[in-house]
Amino acid sequence: MKDGQILEHPTADSLIIKRWFPAPPSLLYRLWTEPEHLARWWGPVGLNPDRVVTDRRPGGAWEIDLTGRDGAVYRLRGRYLELEEGARVVSTWAWMGADGTPGVESRYDAAFVAEGDGARLTLTHTGLPADQAASHGQGWTACLDSLDAEVSATRS
Amino acid sequence: MDELSQAFTALADPTRRAIVARLSEGPASFTELATPFDMSRPAVVKHIKALEKAGLIDRAGTKARPVYSLNAAPMRAPRDWLNGYAEFWEGSLDRLDAYVREIVDAKGGKA
Numbered sequence: 360m361k362d363g364q365i366l367e368h369p370t371a372d373s374l375i376i377k378r379w380f381p382a383p384p385s386l387l388y389r390l391w392t393e394p395e396h397l398a399r400w401w402g403p404v405g406l407n408p409d410r411v412v413t414d415r416r417p418g419g420a421w422e423i424d425l426t427g428r429d430g431a432v433y434r435l436r437g438r439y440l441e442l443e444e445g446a447r448v449v450s451t452w453a454w455m456g457a458d459g460t461p462g463v464e465s466r467y468d469a470a471f472v473a474e475g476d477g478a479r480l481t482l483t484h485t486g487l488p489a490d491q492a493a494s495h496g497q498g499w500t501a502c503l504d505s506l507d508a509e510v511s512a513t514r515s
Numbered sequence: 516m517d518e519l520s521q522a523f524t525a526l527a528d529p530t531r532r533a534i535v536a537r538l539s540e541g542p543a544s545f546t547e548l549a550t551p552f553d554m555s556r557p558a559v560v561k562h563i564k565a566l567e568k569a570g571l572i573d574r575a576g577t578k579a580r581p582v583y584s585l586n587a588a589p590m591r592a593p594r595d596w597l598n599g600y601a602e603f604w605e606g607s608l609d610r611l612d613a614y615v616r617e618i619v620d621a622k623g624g625k626a
Contacts, residue, residue: 364608366601376604382615390611400614403606465600480608487600 373485384471384478385445391469392448397423406433417442421450436461446471452484463488525569530554531562535585538572542584 364378380387390396394411401408402425409432410424417439425433434455441449448469453461465486471478526532534548549559563583566572576582 364605366605374601374604376601376608378608378612380612380615381619386615386618390614396614400610401607402610403603404610406603406606482604482608484600484604 370485372487373483374487375484376482377479378482379474379477379479381477384473387471387478387480388445388448391471392442401425415439415442440466522569522571525565525571528562528565530559531566534562534566535571538583538585542575542582544576545581545583548583 364376367375369375382390390400392413392415394413397411397413398408401411401423405428406425407427408423409426410422412423413419413421419439419442421437421439423435425435427433435452436455437450437452439448439450441447449466451464451466453464455461463486465484465488467482467484470481472481526535530552533551537543537548537551545559545563548563549556552559563572567574571586573584573586574581575584
């Protein structure tokens, strides 16, 4: 765990991360929504955001293509559900399969609140592919859809 | 290779994914699994063996008349699945933190 970062799994299909940054909410909001900034940090080390497009209005679509070390491209797509200037981004999230169809759609909510000399991010990501071990059928289909998209992405 | 990576690798084939999809509806005999595919028996056997090896499917019944079913255990990788997203975010936020500090330093210490 990083300094000041909290990671929780309130349910089997969601996570919450809380982390403080030495920047005001307005700056965090810009870094989170503007392509020239997103290209500088989106994705973990090893996944490079080579292409970033954002249509910053409610209902607007965004696209981020990430290139892995082996050259594989992972395409992430989403739609802004809510945009509160300087304060909050709520969006859908889906990985694209190699055939161009989206995988399971989840949703994240990033809120920036002033705290001390900076701001705290509260990131909630819900609707994630969950543990469906208890049941077959529908649970498996959901798992397979996600795996399908993920595996297809690794092969693209 | 960890369990989830094995599952991924095994499922990196449309035939195997189709087999798993069929078994998600319930157990099946070899014939029931093989019928939809335009391939030789040995080819289907190979796919089924790969899925068994990855621990994704179980075999019951007799040697002559096996019955295959889905094994939920490898999919019980909730931590792995969630950790995939957690890792994505943690990694991203580490980079965001570094970027923020770069900006702040460039501005002379105050964002």
